[in-house]
Amino acid sequence: MSATQSSSSLSTFAALWRLKPFVRPIVGRLIGGALSALGAAVIALMIPIVLEQLVAGPLKSGVVGLILAGAFAVFALALGEAVMVWLRRWFVLTPATEVEFQMRSELYSRLQSLPVSFHDRWQSGQLLSRMMQDIGLIRRWLAFGLILLVVNILTIIIGAVLLFQWHWLLGVIFLVTGIPMWIQGYLFEKRYGTLARRSQDQAGDLATSVEESVHGIRVLKAFGRGKHALSRFSRQAETLRETELSKARAIAEIWFWLDLMPQIAFGLSLISGIWLIWQGAIELPQLFAFFAMATVLRWPIESIGFLFSFMLDARTATDRVFEIFQATNTITDPEKPVRIDEPRGELAFEGAHFRYQDAGASERDLLDGIDLVLRPGETMALVGLTGSGKTTLTTLPARLYDVTAGRVTLDGVDVRDLELSDLRRHVAMAFEDATLFSASVRENVLLGRADLDLHSEEAERVLREALDVAQAGFVDSLPEGVETIIGEEGLSLSGGQRQRLALARAVAAKPKVLVLDDPLSALDVDTEALVEEALRHVLADTTALIVAHRPSTVALADRVALLERGRITAVGTHSELLRTSAHYRHVISSLEAEEAARTGAIPIITDAVAEAHAAEVHAAEEAEAAVTEAEVDEEEEVQA
Structure with missing residues (x-):
């Protein structure tokens, strides 16, 4: 009812x-x-x-x-x-x-x-x-x-x-x-x-x-x-x-x-x-x-x-x-929470499934059995075609949504066994659609640091480090510097400025696990390169899961996970996957084509190569379908 x-x-x-x-x-x-x-x-x-x-x-x-x-x-x-x-x-x-x-x-x-x-x-x-x-x-x-x-x-x-x-x-x-x-x-x-x-x-x-x-x-x-x-x-x-x-x-x-x-x-x-x-x-x-x-x-x-x-x-x-x-709250603190005093930052998806509440009974899960382990301090890029479930996957570690089957763990502990305040202190996120609040730059960047007095020396140090990493020095040219009140939803700033402040907010939280959903999409090539260089130092001791919609973002990663139709089908370094996975080559060629259209650069993987990769993917899918059909025929014969 x-x-x-x-x-x-x-x-x-x-x-x-x-x-x-x-x-x-x-x-x-x-x-x-x-x-x-x-x-x-x-x-x-x-x-x-x-x-x-x-x-x-x-x-x-x-x-x-x-x-x-x-x-x-x-x-x-x-x-x-x-x-x-x-x-x-x-x-x-x-x-x-x-x-x-x-x-x-x-x-x-x-x-x-x-x-x-x-x-x-x-x-x-x-x-x-x-x-x-x-x-x-x-x-x-x-x-x-x-x-x-x-x-x-x-x-x-x-x-x-x-x-x-x-x-x-x-x-x-x-x-x-x-x-x-x-x-x-x-x-x-x-x-x-x-x-x-x-x-x-x-x-x-x-x-x-x-x-x-x-x-x-x-x-x-x-x-x-x-x-x-x-x-x-x-x-x-x-x-x-x-x-x-x-x-x-x-x-x-x-x-x-x-x-x-x-x-x-x-x-x-x-x-x-x-x-x-x-x-x-x-x-x-x-x-x-x-x-x-x-x-x-x-x-x-x-x-x-x-x-x-x-x-x-x-x-x-x-x-x-x-x-x-009286609305049902499905994401709550556990009755007997587990504490992780000094997290190492190992993030794992174990048979994780997810489907939205309004999905039909005949529809397959959007995430259909994800198995993926991020080692402490590792940076992993997540790539896949549009609709493969990348953004949905990034919402699970911080429990914006809960898995419908399987589990997500932090240092071996199911995230549902942690208090939400502890979990979200250890896991921080930056979204592609950067949302800012009608508050000062300082308050927006230090939003995740409730433990700090916003005007203390420590808060100032954290603020400046985060702004430097995000290449957000433009704030000093605002009318009142970091005390400038940002307009509603930050619409008084450009898209790139909003994204840099949102990235600074995630960095300032000092999480053990950082989840980034294509946080650099609105930046120009030069600024993006500077941000990536700074992020390399930040991510040295931070576990990071980065959704990559641009080939340059993949370069940040130690390893790459390929998401295909709600499943992780390949994990390895960028060069390994280029060599072994036709679908990965197809995805990368698509990303490079989009990047070339945006910047006017010549794509590394040409259209002809992309077509060849697409043909390989199609052939592989047909072979998989043939094998499945043969298995079904064999099972029917056994039953007969």
Whole structure:
């Protein structure tokens, strides 16, 4: 059952009850706010009783002193009501913001702990709308909607009981005319709850569109697709507008009944009250007090529709937030973690399989039994054609994803037996798509060094070493040097500058195992050569797995692993594989052809040689297929 389904199957009360852990610390303040609000309501209900005595006594006798005393009593009650309203706000406003802060902090922490596979499935706009819009709505409901809903219902009940003291007929009229409102309220919940969920989901989709358009503004402008993006956004905004209009119509319908029935009750009560006075059953001051009491009750009655819709909005917001809190976290710390105090850096893949969750049952594993060992301090290049699984393989050592079968080990210990904090201190990564944060250069490069004071001498030394290795001296020419704040996602820098800072970040982490997913793809030839030379010194005592998309990157490696259709089919030095593997020659020729197209250089392996290599690969594949077919025929004969 999905999170959405399990949330929608809960009653409104049960859905909102999940807020209990966050609300528990402020329950006392909420109760204080509720009692203050109830006190204000009770004081308001006392005013009609005082008015009845005032009309029946002082006003009838004309004694000025008594009239002034009655007026002062009404003023004192009104002042008391105002004080109670102020107390309600004082009790609940600050604690409600504390709940908002706590929920937002825990939700952010949850997002950080959930696996990459979760973020693959969720749109960033949906997460953003839950973090900001939904939690803010919950806070407003706790501070305002919840208390007023409870207090107003109690006010209506107490007021309805008081109405019976003047005459039972007037009280019955008031109660009977309220029945259609409760029926409509029940129907309203069914309809409005669905619309509220749809609206908040569509708002999340709209936020995603805005975020994508802002991040991709260069692409949209370069291809002249601004109008296309606007058209798509307009369609989504129009869909949201239609949903909001449906919500407004639903609210209008409930308001129709909330406005109509009190008016009918007033009319019937007036007619009944005049008849009762004519019959001598009640007196004029009593009828006056009845209508004063009914007037006091009018706001609580009319507010029920608004507060009810507010509650349903809060319930929907709670459902959406708890879909994240209740998401399954498949990558967690072990119950009994193993520690590696001084890692040697031996990284091994033992029968490692991997497939994505949405892969069909008939599809083969993306990584189909990887067996590979990287010796301590060894640099190994990983090469293969597009789609062979290179990038996926690099995500396994740091547990961005977990293997679906087999295991990955560090110094013989399964990485799943290590605490994530320890594992990711020993294993660092640099990605081809370099992501930077809206922070200073210093904070971005030293992101992986939580053990350092960012402004200490040691941090300065580590920072400078990492920048030198990555050939990122350009930072000193930025307006404030290493203290310069990088724009959102580092888009104020060039692609090569971003990659160099991302590489510096990985180097600064001082890992025992360094995993690099083509980290030099955006660099020019000269800068790349300088970075490679510096990396040779860094990698001298560091185990490194480098995904190579360029022949020059292969030159960094002690050995090369060839990945083909999710399996390691050959491991050796570059020269050994060129001599023994036709598929390796084909891959290298492809890389050199791409490099030649990029730089204008003459490829070492010509097109004719590449075609010959491709023919060899094709022939080898046909031979393998023939052998497989022969084995199948032989097995069928044996079974026969």
